[in-house]
Amino acid sequence: MFSEKDELQIKNRGSELQTVLNRIENFKKGFPFLQIEEAASIGDGIIKLDEKALEKSCALYDKKVADGIKPLKFVPASGAASRMFKALFEALEECKKSDSPEEELINDKVVKQFIDQIENFAFYNDLKNSIQKEKVEENCKNRVDYLLNEKGLNYGSLPKGLLKFHRYKTGERTPFEEHLVEGAEYSKDNQGVVQLHFTVSPDHQPVFENLLNEIKEKYEKDLNVSFEVSFSQQKPSTDTIAVDLKNEPFRELDGRLLFRPGGHGSLIENLNDLNADVVFIKNIDNVVPDKLKQATVEYKKALAGVLLKYQEKLFIYQKELNEKHPVALDSGFLAEAANFLENSLNTKPAVNQYYTEKEELCHYLKEKYNRPLRICGMVKNEGEPGGGPFWAKNTDGTISLQVVESSQIDSESVQQQTIAKHATHFNPVDLVCALKNYKGEKYNLLEFTDPKTGFISKKSKDGRELKAQELPGLWNGAMSNWNTLFVEVPIETFNPVKTVNDLLRDQHL
Numbered sequence: 001m002f003s004e005k006d007e008l009q010i011k012n013r014g015s016e017l018q019t020v021l022n023r024i025e026n027f028k029k030g031f032p033f034l035q036i037e038e039a040a041s042i043g044d045g046i047i048k049l050d051e052k053a054l055e056k057s058c059a060l061y062d063k064k065v066a067d068g069i070k071p072l073k074f075v076p077a078s079g080a081a082s083r084m085f086k087a088l089f090e091a092l093e094e095c096k097k098s099d100s101p102e103e104e105l106i107n108d109k110v111v112k113q114f115i116d117q118i119e120n121f122a123f124y125n126d127l128k129n130s131i132q133k134e135k136v137e138e139n140c141k142n143r144v145d146y147l148l149n150e151k152g153l154n155y156g157s158l159p160k161g162l163l164k165f166h167r168y169k170t171g172e173r174t175p176f177e178e179h180l181v182e183g184a185e186y187s188k189d190n191q192g193v194v195q196l197h198f199t200v201s202p203d204h205q206p207v208f209e210n211l212l213n214e215i216k217e218k219y220e221k222d223l224n225v226s227f228e229v230s231f232s233q234q235k236p237s238t239d240t241i242a243v244d245l246k247n248e249p250f251r252e253l254d255g256r257l258l259f260r261p262g263g264h265g266s267l268i269e270n271l272n273d274l275n276a277d278v279v280f281i282k283n284i285d286n287v288v289p290d291k292l293k294q295a296t297v298e299y300k301k302a303l304a305g306v307l308l309k310y311q312e313k314l315f316i317y318q319k320e321l322n323e324k325h326p327v328a329l330d331s332g333f334l335a336e337a338a339n340f341l342e343n344s345l346n347t348k349p350a351v352n353q354y355y356t357e358k359e360e361l362c363h364y365l366k367e368k369y370n371r372p373l374r375i376c377g378m379v380k381n382e383g384e385p386g387g388g389p390f391w392a393k394n395t396d397g398t399i400s401l402q403v404v405e406s407s408q409i410d411s412e413s414v415q416q417q418t419i420a421k422h423a424t425h426f427n428p429v430d431l432v433c434a435l436k437n438y439k440g441e442k443y444n445l446l447e448f449t450d451p452k453t454g455f456i457s458k459k460s461k462d463g464r465e466l467k468a469q470e471l472p473g474l475w476n477g478a479m480s481n482w483n484t485l486f487v488e489v490p491i492e493t494f495n496p497v498k499t500v501n502d503l504l505r506d507q508h509l
Helices: 004-012 017-029 051-067 081-096 101-106 109-116 124-133 140-148 175-186 205-223 264-272 290-323 331-343 358-369 414-421 500-504
Strands: 036-039 045-047 071-076 166-168 171-173 193-199 226-232 278-282 373-380 388-393 399-404 430-434 455-461 464-470 483-488
Touching (some): 004 017, 017 464, 036 399, 036 414, 045 388, 071 264, 081 140, 109 500, 124 140, 171 175, 175 193, 175 205, 175 278, 175 290, 193 264, 205 226, 290 373, 290 430, 373 388, 388 414, 399 483
Parallel strands (some): 045 483, 071 193, 193 226
Antiparallel strands (some): 036 388, 166 171, 373 430, 388 399, 455 464
């Protein structure tokens, strides 16, 4: 299948030949659907914090930070903003074909809203100055054109993190800046150091670094903190090979193999390279102005407090199971550990353990306790599409809490779709993770993924159809074998910007 030249190309990318062959097999066999047992709900997989519990969890996190734990905020920020402007791009293309381009644009509902409220966007002054600098008319067409393209702000090619989202009396802020400000509220250690890590594309890392150099000193002074900001890129080794419709390797016009980015699941490798006691994960576009940050900050701390509370108990069982021989562990301890795993850490065994041999039970408990721990915030379902919290069956027969994307659920199964439709909550990508064991040793996160939860889609290149493969998603398949808890968080903490006109919502003005 592969020539020596192919194998050299694979090696130079940092990939393993066997891994590439395995991914080609995935194309041939396809990925199995995940079997969901029921939707998680309040009291059945989802924890709801009352005011007292919320306050207690925040206090626990603050105490642990004061005692010296090191938090870090991890922000996937490599996504281009082009999807935000899809409707504007399409309208601009249509108006090029029209004899009345201005009328053509205004007839588009999205463009009309954009133009009618253009002065409300934080980037408006920059756009206006860009048009005036070129001495062209500030009409509808030029406003859209100069926003999107290189002659103006070039927003259609920049990542979301570098666009101006919010306006303040002192100036405007990008999502990158909002994450710095937000991080200072809950990702600060007892020395006043705020650690943040952004995953970015190679083309845009210098631009992020330049912005950081411009603003760092100002924000450190205003917020009385020190920022330690690092960047990384998806590793070429995580790119996945593309195939044609016959599942043969797809080749470029020059004969080279085509590899494509493996999706956000690739970032588990970036996360694996970091060292922190508590890691907050949140998407780049889910930010709000200062006046609305309180709920986000409070619940981030609360989620971390829940994580640390359960981790304390988990470490007790972990230590005993790792340091004592099964013979030395009494049945009362094992029963207690099994109960905590099933009813608190939400991992139900494949078979009744009552009659299980002691050594076998110890092996099972040791395996399940020696895993990373994550708390996932979940928002009440208000008709949002996409993934959510479910009880699902794992490959080893156990049932546990999983974040499940709609593409992982069999669309032709009435039974599975009925369960999916009864979901009360959805996944806003609001995670707090613990990546170390009771000795303070980091886990190898790559050992806790489920490679059978990838995704295949059809694409095209050079006018030829191909099939592409995404790796298991960061918060579903890539964290499939973690100990997992779900906690309800308020809708106020979920304010993503998917289209440019989302910036006109009250949460962003």
